[in-house]
């Protein structure tokens with residue numbers, strides 16, 4: 001059996017084989033020892049017997065030799081016939097000559113004996129010598145202490161051999177029987193001993209095959225197998241525990257992954273997919289673009305969300321966003337995707353709309369929905385939205401272009417007066433590009449001296465004398481030409497640029513105040529302040545520094561703020577306003593009536609002037625509502641000890657009507673458009689001269 005074959009055998013067979021082999025080897029060794037011992041004792045017994053017989057015969061034949069009595073000698077050696085093992089006996093004289101012989105009669109089968117015996121050399125020296133088949137014993141024949149001859153005897157070993165062979169056969173048979181018996185016993189006991197191991201093996205196979213770690217090994221014995229079973233149980237218990245821990249960890253990890261994916265791809269406020277999700281989705285849909293599938297994109301921007309957020313805080317703002325998301329989701333089909341792109345911007349990706357008209361109809365429907373009021377806690381909001389619509393492949397060929405086109409159309413909707421839907425046209429994207437040009441150009445505008453401050457006179461309606469001016473920023477772009485502040489100020493507000501520009505305007509206005517004061521006496525100049533500038537830490541300090549640097553009287557500088565700026569973070573706002581007012585600057589509330597002013601706040605704030613927005617003036621005096629609003633603002637400000645400026649007066653009737661309502665100041669094209677400082681100076685001079693003339697007249 002090769003080692004390879006042995007390795008493949010079962011443990012039971014291996015143990016059986018090894019045991020039997022060891023047992024057989026031991027038995028063989030024992031048999032060998034016994035046989036050797038038997039041979040030795042048989043040999044020595046035979047030798048001793050033979051020597052005794054030889055000595056007796058030698059003694060008996062001594063007289064015959066002494067007296068050379070051949071007959072007696074023959075008689076003496078014939079006595080050897082008594083011993084059946086003696087083959088022959090020879091009596092010789094000391095010189096070796098034969099005296100008497102005994103020869104056992106032989107049958108045919110024993111012919112060898114005669115041959116071999118006759119060939120055996122005569123041994124003169126007494127002693128014995130074993131040959132393979134017989135023993136030769138030579139004994140001296142002594143008479144009166146003299147050797148008178150010698151007897152040589154041949155003893156047959158056959159019967160000794162036969163006896164030993166018989167014994168060996170018995171021993172070998174007994175050993176074989178013992179080996180067989182041992183084999184049977186071993187088999188039985190080994191099976192008993194190995195049974196728990198086999199069960200353990202089967203259990204292991206079952207555990208590893210089914211991954212069932214609930215199984216346990218039975219522990220029937222206290223020996224090493226029992227310890228093995230215990231160790232096995234301990235091990236699978238450990239594995240089970242580790243398995244459970246790993247399983248738990250995997251579940252945790254999976255959950256964390258899902259959570260992370262959710263955080264990364266969904267908006268935390270509304271729960272809608274976010275911009276990342278949108279980007280991933282459009283990549284997945286790329287193959288359908290190649291197959292000319294149609295997609296529509298509605299770019300939605302809420303109109304007055306910033307106001308709600310600034311005025312009522314982020315919590316209410318978030319609630320409003322959730323309500324908006326809810327309305328959008330409820331209206332859309334399941335295969336249309338609505339995402340929150342950020343802030344108050346949402347996008348709806350329409351999958352396979354039948355036509356552009358379909359997309360527009362849906363946009364109108366969403367607009368109508370978003371125009372309905374939202375109630376968040378105790379508040380009611382009417383916000384509305386501006387929606388831009390673009391189609392693929394009708395308008396563009398990629399999702400990136402689809403998004404930017406819908407964005408451009410949305411901007412157009414905003415510029416169109418908000419709360420409307422615009423379908424993308426090539427010119428819109430050009431305007432978006434222009435917006436980008438404005439943003440990048442604005443950074444260099446101050447350095448390149450492209451900015452200039454214009455001044456629009458503000459008249460005292462009672463005397464029609466110039467009371468002050470409003471500083472209005474103008475930008476002459478090298479390629480775009482004149483750019484309106486209404487267009488570039490919001491862009492500047494999106495970055496820190498507004499702070500830089502605002503300080504520059506203040507600088508210009510303060511030096512102008514100083515010049516005009518020297519020339520015409522006190523004339524106030526109102527400077528528009530943006531929300532970002534107003535909330536900039538150290539704003540009051542920077543205003544004071546500029547005023548001081550220009551040696552400008554603080555009370556002639558008026559800061560124009562808007563309602564929305566004041567309605568948010570009221571305690572902080574109040575602190576800034578109080579600080580500014582205590583430093584001697586005048587504060588006026590611009591575009592009054594267009595926002596959501598709270599009269600309660602108005603009472604608390606140190607405001608000096610209210611500016612009635614142009615929208616309430618333009619239809620005067622015909623429009624009764626506007627007339628009532630103008631009148632209400634004027635009487636309110638009178639009660640609160642504030643002055644009123646009516647903006648956008650373009651006709652004489654408007655001026656007279658407002659004067660009739662006791663409005664203190666008026667500003668508008670009727671008196672003058674915003675003018676560069678030198679022309680404004682001319683205007684003031686003329687106004688002064690006319691006043692003097694009228695007084696003279």
Ligand code: C2E
Pocket residue numbers: 456471472473484485486489502505527528529530560590591614647648649650667668669670674
């Ligand atoms: P605003 O402060 O309400 O300024 C009045 C706007 O009404 C000016 O537009 C002025 O030219 C215009 N206006 C005055 N009288 C009439 C009139 O009779 N009819 C008509 N149709 N319009 C009249 P402008 O100069 O285009 O400024 C627009 C807005 O840009 C300003 O509104 C103000 O909010 C902002 N702005 C202008 N300059 C600055 C500035 O230096 N800083 C900041 N933060 N904002 C500025």
Ligand code: MG
Pocket residue numbers: 470528560590
């Ligand atoms: Mg203003």
Ligand code: MG
Pocket residue numbers: 590591611613614647
């Ligand atoms: Mg205004």
